Amino acid sequence: MTPTVFFGRYFDGRTSTPVPVAMRFESDVLVVVAPDFERRAARKHYRLPERTEHGQPIIHLRGGGQVEADDVGALWRAAREGGQRESFASVMSQRWSLALLALALTLASLYAGYRWVLPGAASLVAPLVPSAIERSLGQEAIDWLDDGLTAPSRLPQDRRDEIEARFARMLERAGEDAAPGILLFRSGTGIGANAFALPGGRILVTDELVEEAARVASAAPDEALLGVLAHEYGHMREHHLMRRLLKVSALAVAASALWGDIGTVAAVVPTVLGGLDYTRELERDADREAARILAAADLSVEPLITLFGMLGDDVGAGLPAGSDWKRYLRTHPMTGERIELLRAAGR
Amino acid sequence: MERLPGVPPTGGAPPGAGGRLRPIVFTGSGGEYFRIWIVNLFLSILSLGVYSAWAKVRRQRYFHRNTRFAGSAFDYHARPAAILVGRIFAIAGLAAFVVAVELQPLAALGLLVAWLLGLPWIVHRALRFRHANTSWRGIRFGFLGTVGEAYRALMMPVVAWMLVVAAAVGLAWRYGSDAALGLVLLAAAAGTYALLPLLHYRLRRYHHDNACLGMLPTRFSATAGMFYGVYLRSLALGIALVVGFLALLVGTMVAIGGVSTAIEVAATAPGGAPAVAGLGILAGAASWFAWMMVRPYFLARMQNLVWNRTRIGPHRFVSRVRMRRLWAIRMSNFLLVLATLGLFLPFAKVRLARYRLQSVEVAVLGDLDRIEGGERERVSAFGEEAADLFDLDIGI
Numbered sequence: 001m002t003p004t005v006f007f008g009r010y011f012d013g014r015t016s017t018p019v020p021v022a023m024r025f026e027s028d029v030l031v032v033v034a035p036d037f038e039r040r041a042a043r044k045h046y047r048l049p050e051r052t053e054h055g056q057p058i059i060h061l062r063g064g065g066q067v068e069a070d071d072v073g074a075l076w077r078a079a080r081e082g083g084q085r086e087s088f089a090s091v092m093s094q095r096w097s098l099a100l101l102a103l104a105l106t107l108a109s110l111y112a113g114y115r116w117v118l119p120g121a122a123s124l125v126a127p128l129v130p131s132a133i134e135r136s137l138g139q140e141a142i143d144w145l146d147d148g149l150t151a152p153s154r155l156p157q158d159r160r161d162e163i164e165a166r167f168a169r170m171l172e173r174a175g176e177d178a179a180p181g182i183l184l185f186r187s188g189t190g191i192g193a194n195a196f197a198l199p200g201g202r203i204l205v206t207d208e209l210v211e212e213a214a215r216v217a218s219a220a221p222d223e224a225l226l227g228v229l230a231h232e233y234g235h236m237r238e239h240h241l242m243r244r245l246l247k248v249s250a251l252a253v254a255a256s257a258l259w260g261d262i263g264t265v266a267a268v269v270p271t272v273l274g275g276l277d278y279t280r281e282l283e284r285d286a287d288r289e290a291a292r293i294l295a296a297a298d299l300s301v302e303p304l305i306t307l308f309g310m311l312g313d314d315v316g317a318g319l320p321a322g323s324d325w326k327r328y329l330r331t332h333p334m335t336g337e338r339i340e341l342l343r344a345a346g347r
Numbered sequence: 348m349e350r351l352p353g354v355p356p357t358g359g360a361p362p363g364a365g366g367r368l369r370p371i372v373f374t375g376s377g378g379e380y381f382r383i384w385i386v387n388l389f390l391s392i393l394s395l396g397v398y399s400a401w402a403k404v405r406r407q408r409y410f411h412r413n414t415r416f417a418g419s420a421f422d423y424h425a426r427p428a429a430i431l432v433g434r435i436f437a438i439a440g441l442a443a444f445v446v447a448v449e450l451q452p453l454a455a456l457g458l459l460v461a462w463l464l465g466l467p468w469i470v471h472r473a474l475r476f477r478h479a480n481t482s483w484r485g486i487r488f489g490f491l492g493t494v495g496e497a498y499r500a501l502m503m504p505v506v507a508w509m510l511v512v513a514a515a516v517g518l519a520w521r522y523g524s525d526a527a528l529g530l531v532l533l534a535a536a537a538g539t540y541a542l543l544p545l546l547h548y549r550l551r552r553y554h555h556d557n558a559c560l561g562m563l564p565t566r567f568s569a570t571a572g573m574f575y576g577v578y579l580r581s582l583a584l585g586i587a588l589v590v591g592f593l594a595l596l597v598g599t600m601v602a603i604g605g606v607s608t609a610i611e612v613a614a615t616a617p618g619g620a621p622a623v624a625g626l627g628i629l630a631g632a633a634s635w636f637a638w639m640m641v642r643p644y645f646l647a648r649m650q651n652l653v654w655n656r657t658r659i660g661p662h663r664f665v666s667r668v669r670m671r672r673l674w675a676i677r678m679s680n681f682l683l684v685l686a687t688l689g690l691f692l693p694f695a696k697v698r699l700a701r702y703r704l705q706s707v708e709v710a711v712l713g714d715l716d717r718i719e720g721g722e723r724e725r726v727s728a729f730g731e732e733a734a735d736l737f738d739l740d741i742g743i
Contacts, residue, residue: 009419011485016561016718018419018484050405052383054376055412056420064720066485068419089405092386099382102389103690109392249445 004081006074010034013064021067023059023075025082030059032067039065050090051076113254119278122246126239131200134242138200142184145204149190155207160185163210166222167229174296176233183229185210193311195228197235199242205229212310218303227294227304234289240282247278287338291345301342308338366712368665373701375413377694383409384693400431414704416483417715424487425480433476433732463505467497470550476731478558486720491564492557500553504546511538540582548574555657562719563660573652581645588637596629639681643674654707661712668706676702 003025009018010032021034028043045062049072057072069075076086092098153160164183171178179201188194188206195205205228213225220226235241294301387402407423414421444462448455471494478490515535519528548571555567647668654666680695 013485013487014720015716016484016486016720017716049412050408052409052412053379054374055409056415056422058412058420058422060424064485066422066482089386089390089401093379093382096378096382099385102386106385106389106392109389113392 004074004078006069006071006078008059008067008069010039010067011065013066018068023067023069023078025078025084028082028084030061030082032061048075048079048084051086051094114251118247118250119243119281122243122250123238125246126242129239129242134239135200137241138198138202141198142202142204145186145191149188150186150204150206151189152187153185153207154187155185155210159210163222163225166226170226170230170293170297170299171233173298174230174293176237176293178233182233182236195232197232197241199239201236203229203232203236205232213303213307216303216306216310218300220299223299224303224307226297226299227290227301228307230293231286231290231304233293234286235282237289238282238285240286244278244282284338284341287341288345291342295345305339305342366662366710368708369417369711371704371707371709372415373413373704374415375410375697375700377697380409380697381690381693397431400427400434403427403430410700411481414700416709417711419484422482423480424482425476430732437732460509463509464502466505467501468494470501470553471497473731474554474558483560484718486561486718489559489561489721490554490557491559492553496557497553500549501546504542504549508539508542508546511535511542540578544574544578545571547578551653555653558659559721560659560718561721563662565657565659567653567657569652569656573656577645577648577652580648581641584644585637585641588640589633592633592636593629639678640674643677644670647673650703650706659709660718663710663712665708665710666706667708668703672702 005022005024007020007022010021011018019034021032023030023032025031030041030046032039032041039061041061047060049057049059049069051057051072057069057075059067059069059075061067076084092102160183164180167183168178168180182201182203184198184202184204186204186206188208191206193206193208193212195203195209197203205225209228210225213222213228216224218224290304291301294304383405387398387405390398391402404423404425404427407425411421411423444455444458447458471492474490474492478488481488512535515531515538519531548569551569551574552567555565558565647670650668651666654664657664676698680691680698683691684695
């Protein structure tokens with residue numbers, strides 16, 4: 001069988017003069033025949049173009065020459081006879097069915113990466129972050145808060161000692177091995193009744209929250225406050241802040257790589273929504289941990305639930321059923337969902 | 348000789364010396380590029396980003412080989428491995444910056460200044476890489492600008508800009524009041540706007556005065572004044588559009604609700620929070636509207652200015668991008684990309700490339716079959732990838 005011949009224009013890489021040539025493959029050797037010369041290139045000395053419907057197919061020859069082939073179909077017929085195979089990416093790009101399969105697989109892997117790979121990687125890496133970095137982040141946060149948002153606590157020293165002792169006893173009974181001096185009391189001039197876990201293993205709690213929690217009737221003293229502290233302790237122990245920081249950064253990088261071309265908004269919106277989704281998930285984790293600690297310490301979750309209600313954590317409660325779109329803009333899960341989770345986990 | 352409507356006389360040569368006009372043709376298809384794009388995306392995700400270097404080469408080859416001039420297509424030669432290495436170094440630099448910001452804001456400031464001071468070098472490396480890896484008819488393009496020239500061209504505007512911003516920040520620090528802060532920010536913005544055309548001009552001149560195709564050098568004959576002209580006209584158009592938009596709105600309000608309602612709305616605006624929020628949204632909408640209108644105008648004017656003032660050897664470029672057409676393409680692209688959550692992006696890129704490339708012709712003087720090739724060089728991809736990563740628009 002005579003090998004398929006295909007045609008094109010040869011350029012030597014030194015001038016722009018086209019030279020009409022005929023080409024063929026002798027097994028995997030490319031033979032370029034011009035009116036006054038013949039060039040043979042072994043497999044490693046030429047690079048074939050992808051087969052595309054549009055665009056000039058160009059064969060690169062080692063040492064600088066190149067051939068513009070007239071017909072990519074003829075080129076690949078000849079190349080296949082010579083035993084050449086097209087690249088995987090090229091084959092996939094030629095058919096709509098395979099390209100749409102790639103689209104489906106892309107969406108599936110994006111979802112899997114977001115749902116499992118990213119959180120998994122973040123929880124693996126977060127405990128490895130040097131504690132010095134976490135502590136310096138925490139100190140920065142404290143300095144930032146103390147610059148106008150919080151003031152020194154007005155609670156009497158006895159009261160603070162009492163809360164610390166109860167908190168320590170609760171953790172001890174739950175089998176937690178916690179260092180003393182975790183709690184940081186502040187007057188929440190700018191942030192009101194609030195408590196949060198800071199990076200580096202501290203929990204900040206405002207006087208306003210202590211006072212608000214004291215108004216909740218409970219069987220054991222400070223049961224509601226201890227519930228909040230158990231929740232924050234859950235955040236702290238699991239390095240939630242560092243995990244969130246890592247996840248959101250990774251998400252930002254991924255979103256700008258995927259959608260950065262369209263515009264900043266297209267990259268920022270998924271990051272923000274994804275970040276909030278993670279936050280809600282971490283809140284659910286912390287709620288579960290709080291319920292576990294409270295149950296282990298023979299405390300009830302009900303005062304904590306009452307406190308959540310009092311603090312007005314019920315945005316969206318007045319909305320008609322079905323309109324829970326706000327769910328995606330919230331940092332914390334919906335109150336109803338939270339209550340159910342707390343009660344179920346505490347059992 | 349053909350007459351070229353709308354083409355300003357080129358410096359140096361009389362406008363009549365046009366030569367034979369030959370078009371640049373773009374043959375790419377949106378559907379085909381979509382298939383290449385989605386497979387690239389899939390393989391890049393699957394390989395955790397490693398394939399992205401190969402994806403870039405596939406994409407560049409598709410666009411280059413679909414851009415034809417005088418019967419031959421352009422071509423792209425970068426090796427994926429080189430791009431991967433450049434990309435890794437650029438990302439490592441960005442990561443170092445992010446970590447520094449987190450740990451020590453002052454160190455980050457130092458790195459930012461270092462980055463600004465390193466910009467001309469990055470621009471130089473990126474241009475060398477891009478040109479050395481582009482060819483037409485087997486003849487490589489080249490870039491002959493030196494690092495020293497890059498610094499001479501770009502450092503003055505960059506340093507002046509840094510001084511303006513530093514002075515503004517310093518003043519804001521000194522006089523902490525809100526009004527002073529506003530004025531200072533305004534001054535910084537004005538300073539930035541005043542220096543941007545100069546920086547842009549010098550960047551384009553550095554680029555278009557130092558490139559070559561084989562032994563054919565390019566020459567650039569635009570002036571800084573022309574760049575200021577385009578920027579000022581765009582600014583004026585933007586202001587006119589914002590004012591017009593607001594006037595139209597107030598007019599509509601008066602027409603619908605009568606004068607009393609309009610006055611009432613205006614009167615309650617400063618007091619009522621919803622009215623203030625409404626005004627903010629209106630101002631945002633007006634700015635966005637103006638931006639969407641002005642940007643195509645600016646891009647069309649700029650492309651025409653830059654290419655009509657560029658020649659390569661004896662050949663001259665003629666660019667005739669029309670603002671209205673460009674606006675229609677960009678606007679519909681934007682809406683379709685939004686509506687399809689990004690899936691229209693590859694189609695949009697092909698549409699835009701087709702219009703922008705097909706608006707350019709070359710007035711050919713002499714023989715295109717006798718262009719001599721120059722020396723080949725290997726350039727690392729770091730500059731190109733750093734420029735890419737930070738969205739530095741070096742332009743074609």
